[in-house]
Amino acid sequence: MKELGLISNLPINRFTDFGAYLALSSGEEVLLPKGYLLGDEKEGEEIAVFVYTDSEDRPVAVTESPKALLDEFAVLEVKEVASFGAFLDWGLPKDLFVPKAEMGQNMVAGKKYLVKVCVDFQTNRLIGVNKYRDFLSPAPEDFGFGTEVSGLVFDKTDLGYKVLIEDKYEGLVFSNEVFQPIEIGELRKFYVKKRRDDGKVDLQLLPPGRVKYDEGSELILSILEEKGFMPLHDKSAPELIQKELGMSKKHFKQCIGQLYKAGKIRIQVDGIAINSTN
Template identity: 50%
Template sequence: MGMEIGKNHTLKVAREVDFGLYLTNGEEDILLPMKYVPSDTSIGDEIEVFVYVDSLGRPVAVTAQPLAKVGDIASLEVKQVTSVGAFMDIGLEKDLMVPFKEQGQKMEVGRKYVVKVLLDFKTNRMIGTSKIGPFLSQHHDELQEGEEVNILIWQETTLGYKVIINKTFQGLIFHNEIFDHVELGDERTAFVKAIREDGKIDISLQKQGYEAVKDMSQLVLDKIKATGSLALGDKSNPEEIKYKLGMSKKNFKNILGGLYKAGQIEIFDHEVRLKAEG
């Protein structure tokens, strides 16, 4: 069996040539170019390398680790777009091509997109696809409501943003629950808000329940304490509250109510002040 492209391999140094070392798995040899050869390497040593196909179509070993391997889902940046597709920075000398037919939406230079790295069996080269849906798991027993998860912002829809949860599941953040700026390709910490009967997963960028209120209360109190007052109050516009604090007006009013009952603040129409001592 040949060496798998797009994966790590531990290979033995077989022989030295002017331009590098030939490594072997016992059946097949592959070149490790001189610039990747670790110092004090000897014949017979074992080296961990990443194997891929270079721009001339030859399998090559490198000691550099890519940003993603075959089978991985990752957020990568587009370096250029040509007549054949988009080329993304994958941390190697050769960029990762995403053919046009594998783009869920037209990719633009300088922007990040979530892709899955695949092996193109026709060319034996790594390619990317942003059409990830078929590769995502449908089993959600591993997730619990309220659980903290890692997400990648994948696609924008009319409802909100589709996200990849823990690089395994699909979820959705609704537009009306986003209180800060998000972009495709962003990697965030988030929380499982709900797992629906049909298996769909709602995700929130904020903690849920009591813990969330406690965290947000402290945030608001810290902002008031910084200057003694906050230029937001009971009648402030919801958009202004969302812009300045990253929360809904409903949450803001609930927090103010709690701080007021605790005797920590005074509330006015468009201002909140620390309660004077005594």
């Protein structure tokens, strides 16, 4: 079934008390349950659906979209762990199953892991594969310093944050070079710092030539670059500054002083703002 794991526009063949049967390219049919119908559909009308298998491994169509389609990577949270595998939340009524044999590590309920959606050809159902390195390649030799890449943050280790680069390569941002919030599962821009001999890539958050300030200043600047304004100033309560930024009022004042002298921010009566001219 070539529609398995994908979003397809399928025509309605016929209606039943259970829903509508849609025509597959093979000539077979797949059920779209009644709960996904608006009630004004007609035979022959095409509906965009995602096709997977239900709890009894029967093909079923839904109008919801999962967090990852067939052959795509995603960072998903484990809902339940059993002796034979784990069940991950991928945004559909039926969880994505990761067999024990396809785990690269022991999974823990409540934690997030990088998986790739694949077809188990023995059962013809969709599964998650956590052994992500089986699908990756060494970064090309010309992956030079300063190259801008898109990366999915998928794990935090003692060294730093692991990043899946463009669904092909593995990268790392060292913890001591992180000066702004990073979330597991976040997709963001990175810059190549170095291609290692093993084909993995050291990454950095800042583009080449960008002045790096101290950790607190980088945090404030990253928030202002995203939001433009922050309602904190030198008269703000120390408790509020600690809650919002995790730093003391003294450190906050030192940081905004550094950024102000560098021309990066404007200090206003009601807070601080990014200086768009810099």
